[in-house]
Amino acid sequence: xxxxxxxxxxDRARFLATVLGVSFAVFLMVFQGSLLVGxxxxxxxxxxxxxxxIWITARGVQAFEFGATLEARAREMAAGVPGVVExxxxxxxxxxxxxxxxxxxxxxxxxxxxxxxxxxxxxQLAETTESRLLDSILYDASDRDLIxxxxxxxxxxxxRHRANxxxxxxxxxxxxxxxxxxxxxxxxxxxxxxxxEDGMYILLRVGKEYSxxxxxxxxxxxxxxxxxxxxxxFAHKSRMYWVIKTGAGSAILTAAVxxxxxxxxxxxxxxxxxxIENIEEYxxxxxxxxxxxxVARIVLIQSLICAAAGSILGLxxxxxxxNYARSLIPWIHTPWWLPVMMVVLSLLMCxxxxxxxxxxxxxxxxxxxFRA
Amino acid sequence: MPDQFLxxxxxxxxxxxxxxxxxxxxGVSVTFERGTLSLVMGPSGxxxxxxxxxxxxxxxxxxxxxxxxxxxxxxxxxSEKTVLRRQKISFVFQAFRLLHSLSAIDNVALGLEIREGxxxxxxxxxxxxxxxxxxxxxxxxxxxxxxPGEKQRVAIARALAGDPPILLADEPTASLDAEAGxxxxxxxxxxxxxxxxxxxxxxxxxxxxxxxxxxITLSDGQIKQEEQGNKA
Ligand SMILES: Nc1ncnc2c1ncn2[C@@H]1O[C@H](COP(=O)(O)OP(=O)(O)OP(=O)(O)O)[C@@H](O)[C@H]1O
Ligand SMILES: [Mg+2]
Numbered sequence: 001x002x003x004x005x006x007x008x009x010x011d012r013a014r015f016l017a018t019v020l021g022v023s024f025a026v027f028l029m030v031f032q033g034s035l036l037v038g039x040x041x042x043x044x045x046x047x048x049x050x051x052x053x054i055w056i057t058a059r060g061v062q063a064f065e066f067g068a069t070l071e072a073r074a075r076e077m078a079a080g081v082p083g084v085v086e087x088x089x090x091x092x093x094x095x096x097x098x099x100x101x102x103x104x105x106x107x108x109x110x111x112x113x114x115x116x117x118x119x120x121x122x123x124q125l126a127e128t129t130e131s132r133l134l135d136s137i138l139y140d141a142s143d144r145d146l147i148x149x150x151x152x153x154x155x156x157x158x159x160r161h162r163a164n165x166x167x168x169x170x171x172x173x174x175x176x177x178x179x180x181x182x183x184x185x186x187x188x189x190x191x192x193x194x195x196x197e198d199g200m201y202i203l204l205r206v207g208k209e210y211s212x213x214x215x216x217x218x219x220x221x222x223x224x225x226x227x228x229x230x231x232x233x234f235a236h237k238s239r240m241y242w243v244i245k246t247g248a249g250s251a252i253l254t255a256a257v258x259x260x261x262x263x264x265x266x267x268x269x270x271x272x273x274x275x276i277e278n279i280e281e282y283x284x285x286x287x288x289x290x291x292x293x294x295v296a297r298i299v300l301i302q303s304l305i306c307a308a309a310g311s312i313l314g315l316x317x318x319x320x321x322x323n324y325a326r327s328l329i330p331w332i333h334t335p336w337w338l339p340v341m342m343v344v345l346s347l348l349m350c351x352x353x354x355x356x357x358x359x360x361x362x363x364x365x366x367x368x369x370f371r372a
Numbered sequence: 373m374p375d376q377f378l379x380x381x382x383x384x385x386x387x388x389x390x391x392x393x394x395x396x397x398x399g400v401s402v403t404f405e406r407g408t409l410s411l412v413m414g415p416s417g418x419x420x421x422x423x424x425x426x427x428x429x430x431x432x433x434x435x436x437x438x439x440x441x442x443x444x445x446x447x448x449x450x451s452e453k454t455v456l457r458r459q460k461i462s463f464v465f466q467a468f469r470l471l472h473s474l475s476a477i478d479n480v481a482l483g484l485e486i487r488e489g490x491x492x493x494x495x496x497x498x499x500x501x502x503x504x505x506x507x508x509x510x511x512x513x514x515x516x517x518x519x520p521g522e523k524q525r526v527a528i529a530r531a532l533a534g535d536p537p538i539l540l541a542d543e544p545t546a547s548l549d550a551e552a553g554x555x556x557x558x559x560x561x562x563x564x565x566x567x568x569x570x571x572x573x574x575x576x577x578x579x580x581x582x583x584x585x586x587x588i589t590l591s592d593g594q595i596k597q598e599e600q601g602n603k604a
Contacts, residue, residue, distance in 0.1 A: 003474060003482060010473035010514075284469040287430060288530075289458025290486045291451070369430070370421045370465060370542045 004302040007278060014274065015306065021270030022310025022346060023317065025263035029342040030318045030334065031325075032259030036243075038333035039252050042175045043242035044235035046110065051117035052088055052203035053212045054219065055234040057227045062241035064201075064234075065108070065176060067092055070226050072199035081218050083210030088113040089185045090120075091200035093192050097181065098157035099148045108180045109158065111188020116203060121172050121182040136166045138182040142173030142330035147181075158191045173330025267310075267346050268353035271303045275357040280368070282358055287369045292362045296355060303354035304347060311343040376439040378538060378570055379403040380426055383436035396422040397433070398593040406537075409564045409571040411580045411601060414590035420574040421542055423590065427572060428461050428540050429453040440538070458487055462531035464560075466543035468523040470515040476502060476526045477511040480533050487534025501529040505559065521552025528559055539563060539571045546577065557583045561603075 008015045041048075046064045047055065056078060058068035079087050090112040097107040112122040123136040137156070139147045147165065149156070154165045158181065165181075172180060183191075189198070206215045212230055219228045229237065243249035282295050318339070325332050380402055386395040396419045404410050404427075412420050425431040426438050429445055438445040441460050445453060470479050480498035484491070502511055505525040515523055524544060531539060541560065545553035561583045563569045573580055581587065584601030 002478065003471065006473040006478070280469070281471050284465075284471070285482075285486065286454075287428070287457075287463055288483060288486050289454060289461075291454055291458075294486065369463070369469065370425070371467065 001298070001301060004298050004305065007302055008305060011277075014277065015309075018270050018274045018306045019310040019313060022267055022307050022350070023312075023314035025266040025270075026311050026314030026339075026342055026346055027317050027321070028259045028266075029263035029346075030315070030339050031321060032256040033338045033342065034322060034325075034332050034334040035252050035329070036256035037335055037338060038329070038331045039249065040239045040243060041333050042331035043239045043249070045172065045175075046090070046092070046120070047231060047235040047238055049117060049119040049121070050088075050090070050112075050203055050231065051119070051205075052086075053206040053231060054084075054204040054216055055229050055231060056202040056204070056219070056223065057229065057234070058200070059225065059227055061227060062245070063238040064092060066241075067200045069194070069198045069200055070202075072197050074223055074226055075199060075202045077222060078202060078204055078219055081215060081222060083206050083215040083218070084204045085207040086115065086205035088116045088203040088205075089199060089201065090116060090203060091185060091188050091192065091194070093188075093200075094178070095159045095181075095191055097147075097179075098160075100150065100154050100156060101148060103148070105146055106178050107158070108176050108178055109188055109191060110180055110182045111185040111192075112182075113185045121169050123166065123182070123184055135161070135163045135187060136183060137163050137187075138167045138169050139165060140172045140180060140330070141168050141170050143179030144168070146179045159193070161191050163187075163191070175331050263342070264345065264349050267307070267349045271306065271350045271353040272357045274306060275299055275303065275354045279358065282362075283368050286362060295358065295362060299354045299358045300351055303350045307347050307350035311346055315339055315343070376442050377404070377406045378427060378441070378572070379439040380423065380433070381437040381439070383423075383426055383433040383438065385422060385426070385431065385433045385435075395593055397426075399436070400590070400593070400595055401436075402588060402595060402598075404570055404572055405585075406570055407564060407568045408585040409561060409573065409583060409601075409603065411584035411587045412572060412574045412590060413576065413587060414596070418590040419593045420590055424540050424542055424572065424574055427538075428463060429457050458534075460536055461538045461540060462534075462536040464524070464528055464531050464539065464541035464544045466546045468515070468520075468527045468547070470523060470527055470530070472515055475512045475514055476507060476518065476522075476529075479515070479526055480530045483530035483533035487536070498529075498533065501532060502526065505529055519552070520548050521555060524548060524552070524556055525559065528556070532563070535567075537569055539569055541571065541573045541575075543575055543577075544573065545575060545579070553577065553579065 056074055058070040061067055075087050078084055092108060092110045094106055095109040097105045099105065112120055114122050116122060121138055123138060149165050152165060156163050156165055206212050216228055216230060243253050285295050322334055380400055383397050383400045385397045386393055388394055400423060412423060414420050426433055429440065432446060440456055448456065474482060477498050480501050481494045484494045484497060499511060505528065507522060507525055510518060510522055545556050548556060557580060560571050564571055582602045585604045587599050587601050588595060589597040
């Protein structure tokens with residue numbers, strides 16, 4: 001125990017190099033992991049924000065952002081299926097937004113019925129007067145620079161229809177590279193020029209006493225022309241579409257996987273090198289009669305001290321980096337388990353690497369200890 | 373029946389395979405009597421270090437038997453050999469092999485910890501051992517602050533921590549100047565005379581002859597000559 005600390009204290013420069021190596025790895029793994037986790041979360045955030053059980057989409061729709069129209073009467077047909085207790089509608093399409101200063105900007109327009117759930121970004125009756133509700137619009141704080149409204153409410157145009165920007169919200173920042181605007185379903189359908197027969201997403205709430213999958217089967221039989229997915233299925237499909245089928249998503253996935261592997265390799269390499277440095281001395285201990293356990297414990301303690309210090313430093317560096325990144329990449333997200341998992345994995349890799357590197361010292365090679 | 377306190381019987385060992393095969397020992401039988409200092413000599417590559425490694429349970433012979441404290445070591449498992457080494461055998465190396473990050477006293481205390489476990493009085497006993505070898509002013513010095521002779525005395529103090537009956541030294545004076553070397557010879561001799569330890573020294577250094585009870589000369593993996601030392 002004392003030896004472990006003394007080795008660290010005595011070779012401070014090497015300790016620092018080891019700690020920096022580990023902290024870089026932890027930083028890399030947490031940062032890249034946050035990009036991937038945030039991306040996956042953002043890819044299904046609208047679906048997750050609804051609290052309905054079943055989504056009906058046009059056949060083959062891959063992600064919320066790329067919907068297609070379906071027949072609006074599917075909603076009435078679905079409502080008649082036993083177990084369906086409530087229905088709602090949502091849509092999303094690109095539109096042209098005209099700022100108060102006259103400039104134009106392409107935006108993603110999201111429309112939804114106000115019963116979709118309290119997390120879903122949609123103007124609520126309580127927040128706005130009945131008369132205004134018709135053309136009330138919300139935007140996300142991260143898109144403020146592109147929306148360019150000086151004060152709220154602001155009169156703007158969407159697809160040449162009059163509209164009113166009423167509120168700023170948080171948590172639904174730009175993921176498509178264009179700002180998003182949120183409004184009621186009725187409103188969005190009007191801006192997007194939906195006819196009375198057009199719909200896009202039909203959401204269904206299933207009664208507590210019914211099984212969601214039974215209702216889903218039943219709906220599939222009655223509505224063979226459309227896709228009927230549970231919320232989790234659609235969310236998963238959306239995430240997989242974004243992360244695997246789009247270039248941006250695959251790049252983020254690849255970067256995260258590489259970051260993870262590189263992180264683990266850096267940790268192992270750093271610790272391995274650090275242990276190998278003293279391998280002669282571990283061989284001496286063994287020759288003096290120390291048990292494998294005795295030597296392994298010293299090596300392990302020394303590595304874990306390095307790993308713990310490196311992890312703490314890495315996490316300390318990640319906090320400001322994440323805060324800064326969030327201003328550029330609003331959807332980046334670090335769940336609590338990500339740094340915990342990365343640190344635990346780093347400690348594990350440290351232990352493995354140090355024990356692996358010391359294995360050769362545990363069987364003392366006499367040529368080694370007697371060498372001049 | 374000779375005393376099988378420390379002995380090898382018809383030991384053979386080779387390294388490598390095929391044409392690179394080196395037969396380091398080719399049937400060596402030798403007994404080291406309790407309470408004696410034996411000197412092993414011979415040209416480079418004659419198998420001196422290999423013989424010492426067998427005696428120290430660091431290597432096992434391909435054929436033949438090694439006895440330590442009357443026990444045939446061949447039959448022991450690796451961890452049993454470690455235990456035997458911990459209880460009975462200590463080494464002194466040409467390169468000292470002190471732990472570079474520990475002070476002189478911590479090096480000796482670690483030797484005590486390995487042999488006897490963590491004990492409250494380890495530091496006191498480590499200090500006593502170092503004082504015994506005239507290292508009073510050097511207790512808290514790091515190895516790199518010590519002269520070669522001082523390093524070897526610290527290493528001997530560490531080897532004697534835990535009071536092992538057998539001391540195996542490979543070229544203990546080769547890295548030292550004449551005076552320091554002589555000092556080490558005297559120290560190891562006194563371990564025999566005063567503490568009854570059994571010491572085996574491998575060395576080219578002719579100075580050892582006057583301190584040895586017996587001299588064994590190896591050549592090409594075999595014992596070429598055995599003679600009485602000046603002390604006998
Ligand atoms: N681990 C090993 N692998 C391969 N060959 C070895 C090994 N250990 C020793 N040898 C060979 O065995 C022979 C005897 O080696 P040993 O070290 O015992 O000689 P030595 O008498 O101690 O020599 P020196 O005086 O140079 O220290 C040498 O030829 C050496 O190359
Ligand atoms: Mg040798």
